[in-house]
Amino acid sequence: xxxxxxxxxxxxxxxxxxxxxxxxxxxxxxxxxxxxxxxxxxxxxxxxxxxxxxxxxxxxxxxxxxxxxxxxxxxxxxxxxxxxxxxxxxxxxxxxxxxxxxxxxxxxxxxxxxxxxxxxxxxxxxxxxxxxxxxxxxxxxxxxxxxxxxxxxxxxxxxxxxxxxxxxxxxxxxxxxxxxxxxxxxxxxxxxxxxxxxxxxxxxxxxxxxxxxxxxxxxxxxxxxxxxxxxxxxxxxxxxxxxxxxxxxxxxxxxxxxxxxxxxxxxxxxxxxxxxxxxxxxxxxxxxxxxxxxxxxxxxxxxxxxxxxxxxxxxxxxxxxxxxxxxxxxxxxxxxxxxxxxxxxxxxxxxxxxxxxxxxxxxxxxxxxxxxxxxxxxxxxxxxxxxxxxxxxxxxxxxxxxxxxxxxxxxxxxxxxxxxxxxxxxxxxxxxxxxxxxxxxxxxxxxxxxxxxxxxxxxxxxxxxxxxxxxxxxxxxxxxxxxxxxxxxxxxxxxxxxxxxxxxxxxxxxxxxxxxxxxxxxxxxxxxxxxxxxxxxxxxxxxxxxxxxxxxxxxxxx
Amino acid sequence: xxxxxxxxxxxxxxxxxxxxxxxxxxxxxxxxxxxxxxxxxxxxxxxxxxxxxxxxxxxxxxxxxxxxxxxxxxxxxxxxxxxxxxxxxxxxxxxxxxxxxxxxxxxxxxxxxxxxxxxxxxxxxxxxxxxxxxxxxxxxxxxxxxxxxxxxxxxxxxxxxxxxxxxxxxxxxxxxxxxxxxxxxxxxxxxxxxxxxxxxxxxxxxxxxxxxxxxxxxxxxxxxxxxxxxxxxxxxxxxxxxxxxxxxxxxxxxxxxxxxxxxxxxxxxxxxxxxxxxxxxxxxxxxxxxxxxxxxxxxxxxxxxxxxxxxxxxxxxxxxxxxxxxxx
Numbered sequence: 083x084x085x086x087x088x089x090x091x092x093x094x095x096x097x098x099x100x101x102x103x104x105x106x107x108x109x110x111x112x113x114x115x116x117x118x119x120x121x122x123x124x125x126x127x128x129x130x131x132x133x134x135x136x137x138x139x140x141x142x143x144x145x146x147x148x149x150x151x152x153x154x155x156x157x158x159x160x161x162x163x164x165x166x167x168x169x170x171x172x173x174x175x176x177x178x179x180x181x182x183x184x185x186x187x188x189x190x191x192x193x194x195x196x197x198x199x200x201x202x203x204x205x206x207x208x209x210x211x212x213x214x215x216x217x218x219x220x221x222x223x224x225x226x227x228x229x230x231x232x233x234x235x236x237x238x239x240x241x242x243x244x245x246x247x248x249x250x251x252x253x254x255x256x257x258x259x260x261x262x263x264x265x266x267x268x269x270x271x272x273x274x275x276x277x278x279x280x281x282x283x284x285x286x287x288x289x290x291x292x293x294x295x296x297x298x299x300x301x302x303x304x305x306x307x308x309x310x311x312x313x314x315x316x317x318x319x320x321x322x323x324x325x326x327x328x329x330x331x332x333x334x335x336x337x338x339x340x341x342x343x344x345x346x347x348x349x350x351x352x353x354x355x356x357x358x359x360x361x362x363x364x365x366x367x368x369x370x371x372x373x374x375x376x377x378x379x380x381x382x383x384x385x386x387x388x389x390x391x392x393x394x395x396x397x398x399x400x401x402x403x404x405x406x407x408x409x410x411x412x413x414x415x416x417x418x419x420x421x422x423x424x425x426x427x428x429x430x431x432x433x434x435x436x437x438x439x440x441x442x443x444x445x446x447x448x449x450x451x452x453x454x455x456x457x458x459x460x461x462x463x464x465x466x467x468x469x470x471x472x473x474x475x476x477x478x479x480x481x482x483x484x485x486x487x488x489x490x491x492x493x494x495x496x497x498x499x500x501x502x503x504x505x506x507x508x509x510x511x512x513x514x515x516x517x518x519x520x521x522x523x524x525x526x527x528x529x530x531x532x533x534x535x536x537x538x539x540x541x542x543x544x545x546x547x548x549x550x551x552x553x554x555x556x557x558x559x560x561x562x563x564x565x566x567x568x569x570x571x572x573x574x575x576x577x578x579x580x581x582x583x584x585x586x587x588x589x590x591x592x593x594x595x596x597x598x599x600x601x602x603x604x605x606x607x608x609x610x611x612x613x614x615x616x617x618x619x620x621x622x623x624x625x626x627x628x629x630x631x632x633x634x635x636x637x638x639x640x
Numbered sequence: 641x642x643x644x645x646x647x648x649x650x651x652x653x654x655x656x657x658x659x660x661x662x663x664x665x666x667x668x669x670x671x672x673x674x675x676x677x678x679x680x681x682x683x684x685x686x687x688x689x690x691x692x693x694x695x696x697x698x699x700x701x702x703x704x705x706x707x708x709x710x711x712x713x714x715x716x717x718x719x720x721x722x723x724x725x726x727x728x729x730x731x732x733x734x735x736x737x738x739x740x741x742x743x744x745x746x747x748x749x750x751x752x753x754x755x756x757x758x759x760x761x762x763x764x765x766x767x768x769x770x771x772x773x774x775x776x777x778x779x780x781x782x783x784x785x786x787x788x789x790x791x792x793x794x795x796x797x798x799x800x801x802x803x804x805x806x807x808x809x810x811x812x813x814x815x816x817x818x819x820x821x822x823x824x825x826x827x828x829x830x831x832x833x834x835x836x837x838x839x840x841x842x843x844x845x846x847x848x849x850x851x852x853x854x855x856x857x858x859x860x861x862x863x864x865x866x867x868x869x870x871x872x873x874x875x876x877x878x879x880x881x882x883x884x885x886x887x888x889x890x891x892x893x894x895x896x897x898x899x900x901x902x903x904x905x906x907x908x909x910x911x912x913x914x915x916x917x918x919x920x921x922x923x924x925x926x927x928x929x930x931x932x933x934x935x936x937x938x939x940x941x942x943x944x945x946x947x948x949x950x951x952x953x954x955x956x957x958x959x960x961x962x963x964x965x966x967x968x
Contacts, residue, residue: 608673
């Protein structure tokens with residue numbers, strides 16, 4: 083008989099996951115409770131909560147997260163409804179473009195919005211002065227402000243809420259709405275009485291997702307808040323890592339972020355858990371599409387206006403400064419220059435190593451992460467081994483660890499023996515796989531539900547081991563889900579900044595960190611070129627994977 | 641034991657061969673990329689087969705990165721060059737630096753341009769100057785010095801770098817806090833200053849027209865932008881202009897020790913110094929190299945005294961006080 087390896091594999095995977103999570107979080111907690119001399123203390127927390135340079139950022143961060151959450155819902159809910167439930171023109175295009183805007187790393191978006199709305203040199207402010215004749219020191223927008231930061235974070239957060247809302251509206255049974263209108267309700271009444279209440283739990287979950295995003299974001303605040311003269315929690319944690327580094331305070335400052343995130347995730351699970359009542363069984367008709375009539379034009383105009391914020395305007399600004407000597411001037415055929423492109427690719431000696439590191443790490447993280455997620459999803463979905471629930475918990479646990487907190491934890495865990503990984507690409511690989519594992523696991527977990535266990539059982543009955551069945555039967559059937567997950571991790575790794583900015587060394591610099599370095603010295607031309615290259619690579623990889631995806635599925639052998 | 645400078649080393653064909661065998665050298669610097677990368681490329685052209693990896697960030701960041709890397713036993717830095725001379729005192733005391741003097745350096749560097757033990761030399765000198773965009777400041781509003789910048793008419797019009805990032809700004813903040821007192825910075829912090837990080841950014845910001853006046857910034861970049869046609873004028877403050885030396889040293893644990901020596905020897909040679917002067921107009925350390933024509937002579941400018949030993953003692957306090965005032 084062939085030996086079944088499933089038990090040892092479960093143990094090995096559990097141990098690996100436990101190490102990935104427990105090591106950084108454990109060290110974080112230990113260090114946060116340790117004083118400089120190595121004794122146990124609560125002093126770090128006392129120091130933080132009595133120090134205005136920590137309390138102010140905490141309050142600012144909460145204001146930002148609440149505002150972003152509200153704005154995202156206000157924008158995403160109507161837009162999601164327009165796309166999913168009405169006959170708005172270009173609905174598919176709008177949906178694709180909102181998703182595409184997620185490819186933009188938030189810190190690149192923030193830099194692009196600096197080019198657009200810096201009070202004096204911002205292109206939009208210049209345009210406004212040109213049209214209104216206002217003097218040179220009057221500004222319409224000031225991106226270096228709390229409202230500016232909230233706006234930019236919202237631009238790159240509302241797509242998450244949008245996707246949740248649009249998908250939920252897609253799945254919502256049309257019969258309930260039909261019944262409502264048959265009973266004599268008007269279109270708007272149906273929307274108010276049926277559609278909105280059914281969508282509300284999803285919206286609540288979306289609000290929490292947005293809150294979490296805003297809470298844990300590092301790039302945009304680092305770029306916009308510091309010039310404006312304030313810190314958020316993440317930039318404050320990062321600043322505690324600058325010279326003279328105070329890891330014990332950074333660790334202590336990470337704990338509130340960790341606790342808040344865990345609480346919010348519990349709340350989100352509860353909100354999403356209620357969604358079940360919408361789908362009670364039986365087959366439903368496709369959701370009905372509401373006729374907008376004369377509102378079709380204004381609706382699509384509104385959708386395109388919203389899309390201008392994360393997509394059209396920022397990319398126009400990036401292209402402009404990529405080919406301009408000074409980012410605040412509009413390129414004309416006379417002034418167009420390849421200076422920045424030449425500088426970035428021929429002079430800047432960090433470009434090629436950073437591209438190489440990024441590509442290597444993204445490929446490795448995506449491959450490793452997708453395989454690991456596949457394995458876990460299989461064990462959990464097929465209840466292959468007793469104790470599988472532990473795995474499901476461990477695979478989702480990293481969701482509760484913000485990137486910057488994970489960065490601090492990994493730094494503390496791997497700058498000492500036995501695993502002194504700091505300074506190698508391994509520590510970044512561990513960080514990226516840990517960060518992306520929950521989403522990868524959730525995607526593949528739901529994919530497993532679509533594959534009928536009978537196929538696997540047939541394989542098992544014919545004498546194949548679990549691993550063999552997984553490789554020969556299940557994996558080919560899950561191919562498209564695996565490719566989608568791979569792409570997802572690849573993209574997410576390329577845009578990751580918050581953990582990388584703590585963990586990189588000069589030899590292991592990635593593209594996001596290089597852009598951040600260039601930002602600190604104000605080299606916006608090179609940033610524009612690198613950002614556009616980064617987005618181009620990401621888009622090409624996604625397009626290539628989608629082609630692979632579109633090929634006819636392999637049939638099980640007959 | 642009496643310390644003394646190491647015996648001057650000749651640049652022999654053997655050294656060049658050994659350097660080529662290493663094939664690369666890692667150069668950590670705080671100099672703006674628009675100068676540092678061409679310097680690297682010129683060295684690569686002079687010694688084909690040796691690639692220079694330029695690692696540029698602010699002096700305070702460099703100090704942190706090098707500290708973390710050496711502390712974690714990561715051998716990466718060959719040559720470090722920054723705008724915070726205090727760091728070289730620390731590194732030398734920790735025994736991290738490898739003394740080196742080429743024959744040319746021993747002969748042509750004045751005594752005040754090098755460490756007596758040869759642990760580091762001053763690569764070049766620049767100033768942290770006030771500058772303004774001439775299309776945004778009326779002739780009658782041009783500031784004459786630092787105290788003028790406290791006038792209400794400059795509220796929301798100023799940009800400045802950060803001493804927690806930039807060695808130039810750290811050194812300048814130290815000199816200005818001595819000359820004008822911290823009360824000056826307290827008043828300045830109420831002027832709605834746009835707070836950027838690097839001393840290399842204010843020149844870019846006033847060229848873009850984002851702010852009218854730069855409180856500080858690397859003067860060579862103001863000049864380079866002006867010479868390129870940007871509407872920028874430099875002001876040498878009546879109170880005195882902070883002067884910043886930029887030491888350079890080889891690390892003991894350098895993975896490419898021969899290429900490191902060759903790089904330092906070349907940058908400090910008349911040829912290397914002339915290259916930096918021609919490109920950026922910073923003030924050279926080499927006796928035989930003349931300052932760039934069209935720039936004011938260093939001796940003609942009222943500068944503030946530099947005191948790296950004092951900066952080393954007060955760096956933490958300067959960062960803390962600055963952060964308290966400017967909130968970041």
